[in-house]
Amino acid sequence: MTKITQLLKKLNEEQVYAAVVSDPVSINYLTGYYSDPHERYMFLFLFAEKEPVLFLPALDAARAEATVSFPVVGYVDSENPWEKIKAILPKTDYPQVAIEFDNLNVTKLRGLETVFSSQFVNLTPTINRLRLIKSADEIEKMHAAGLLADKAVQIGFDNISLDKTETDIIATIEYEMRRLGYGMSFETMVLTGDNAANPHGIPADNRIENNALLLFDLGIAANGYMSDMTRTVAVGQPDQFKKDIYQLCLEAQLAAQDFIKPGVTASEVDAAARSVIEKAGYGEYFNHRLGHGIGMDVHEFPSIMAGNDLVIEEGMCFSVEPGIYIPGQVGVRIEDCGVVTKTGFEVFTHTSKDLLYY
Ligand code: MN
Ligand code: MN
Secondary structure: OHHHHHHHHHHHHHOOOEEEEEEEHHHHHOOOOOOOOOOOOEEEEEOOOOOOOOEEEEEHHHHHHHHHOOEEEEHHHHOOOHHHHHHHHHOOOOOOEEEOOHHHHHHHHHHHHHHHEEEEEEEEHHHHHHHHHHOOOHHHHHHHHHHHHHHHHHHHOOOOOOOEEEEHHHHHHHHHHHHHOOOEOOOOOOOOHHHOOOOOOOOOOOOOOOOOOEEEEEHHHHHHHEOEEEEEEEOOOOOOOHHHHHHHHHHHHHHHHOOOOOOHHHHHHHHHHHHHHHHHHHHOOOOOEEEEEEEEEEEOEEEEOOOOEEEEEEEEEEEOEEEEEEEEOEEOOOEEEEEEEOOEEEOOOOOOOOOOEO
């Protein structure tokens, strides 16, 4: 069953027989065609009883036609897109049409209101639910993206030097990965010393500190799928306190990874890591959720956090990333993403988590 068929089946169960997909990542997920239309319009129209229609800027039509097996309609900049959409759609008077509440801006909503005489219902939860459980093919792509993150972080390690800055190392990592044909899945973070003690630290022209910890958070986008990993390493000889905080963070991360299996809840996974850090007295310094889902987006469902009673199932992919940030002293985060298997959790990144010294 194709993903479009799966989505329509779910919508039919709710008596919804038409949908408009507007998020380029959702369109990629459903069709295998990806394009960022920027300020222009791209919509995938889905119907229970009729073929889909992909509407997009005319300049993208040829590439889309080569990818999808249903009608593609392009519009040129001088055309009124809404009039054109109304003219090409087979039917616009469905009682209900599902649209992506989390993606549409007001301009697009107003435009769609001129096309459909329907009540709009929210498609976002249905798509999120579909994307929550990854197929074997998707999991394979996640593993491939993970291996590339391992490669990228190793390039970072190989370039650690006291005469370099955070941004020097980032530039080298991103340049080398670009040369191999890959882009990053988000802006690479390399944070030295105190800067790593800020969970939202911004890399700058800070020289790599000696006898301190150095944090790398990065990911690669490959074949439409994202990786995301964090490693914290030692530069020189950090003091015992910094090393102890590192070991505590690692113990918490491993406790959560060992705990994950189908049937436990997201909040229990969070607690498995958090309780280790709390027991040691550092709970207040771990001030974010344990993890987030990952797939075609770096952040997607589920959220691994207190209060989320979602039951973990085989095929879910998410990060496990406890951090301990003590302002002015030390910052550590250790992150792997992985997939829930029948019996446990298989990670996509394999870079050592022993404290490495540079
Ligand atoms: Mn993450
Ligand atoms: Mn990360």
